[in-house]
Amino acid sequence: MTVPTAPERRPVGELLREWRDRRRISQLDLAIAADVSTRHLSFVETGRAKPSRDMVLRLGEQLSVPLRERNQLLLAAGFAPVYPASSLDAPELAAATAAVRRLLAGHEPYPAVVIDRSWNLVEGNTSLAVFLDGVAPALLEPPVNVLRVTLHPEGMAPRIDNLGEWRAHLLGRLSREVAATADPGLSALLAELRDYPCAAPEPEVELPGxxxxxxxxxxxxxxxxxxxxxxxxxxxxxxDITLAEMSIELFYPADTATGDLLTAEAPGR
Structure with a gap:
């Protein structure tokens, strides 16, 4: 019987070099920013020197490595992770969670949504329902992916008047996040969204009219x-990783008619 082995962890120097290449920063510039010699940084990247925990954290900070991936750098260097990933209901996040929920409630009667790094819905206010008319129930099964709901042909897409323009905006935003995080899940999501049919013309460059x-x-x-x-x-x-990966998108009326209609349709009006 063959006993499966754990996947081999990549060396921390190799991971750091990848992040430096991704950020297009030279060894010299990174060494100066992190207050380390270029020679020592070179030794770390090639595996000839083992970085301290402090150095791993300093290099991760200078390279704008996301917190989740900084934990991976620490593990690769032989250290324990330092950044927790708490539940929103955890006592230590109570103040942050309360602030988010106040923001969502205070934004009524306009839509607001909280998403995680994968663009999955964390929370939304009641006015978010204005976007969900006619969306296929399967797309609203947890975990609800906001980009999938928006661009899927059985989602919001048939109701978006400027679909080509909005689709280009969202795909461009997601492409930048893939480049910033190197997240394979986001990369797969981007490929999926690009495969969705879109009858509306998609501008190659976002130019103002x-x-x-x-x-x-x-x-x-x-x-x-x-x-x-x-x-x-x-x-x-x-x-905390949960807070670092969370974003809140607030939608505001772009014209008076939209604001008046949403206010008139708000419960209790």
Missing amino acids: PGDFLIPLRVRHGDHVLSFLSTVATFGTPL
Whole structure:
């Protein structure tokens, strides 16, 4: 009987070199930023020297390595991970969770959504329902992926008036996240989304039209077309993976008619 072996962990120097190449930073520039000699950094990358825990953390910080991947660097160097990944219901995240929920509630009657790094829905406010009319129930089975719901032909896509433009925006945003995180799950999601049929023309470059200052999301809602602009909020100094990977997208009316309609349809009005 053959006993399966654990997958071999890649050397920390090899991982650091990959992150440095991904960030397009020279050894010299990284060494200066991390206050280490270029010779020693070269030895670390080639495996001739073992970095201390402090050095691994400093290099990860200078390379803007996500917290989840910094833990992997520490493990590869023989150290225990230092960044926790807590549940949102954990007592230590109570203040952060309460702040997020206040933000969602206070944003009514406009839609707001909280997503994780994989673009899975964490929470949303009640006004998010305006986006979900006609979405196939299978797409709303947990875990609900916000990008899949938006661009799938059985999701929001048939109701988005400027689908080509919005699709290009979302795919560009996801492409940048794949480059920043090297997350294979995000890479697979990007490939899936690119395969979705899209009858609407997708611009090769996002260029503003006359009077445009951002790309709106235009969604048909009954006999109306709602127009939204959005902002994305993140925690500024997270030391927990869950908080670091969380983002809150707030949708605002891009015109008076959209604001008036959402206010009129709000419960209790």
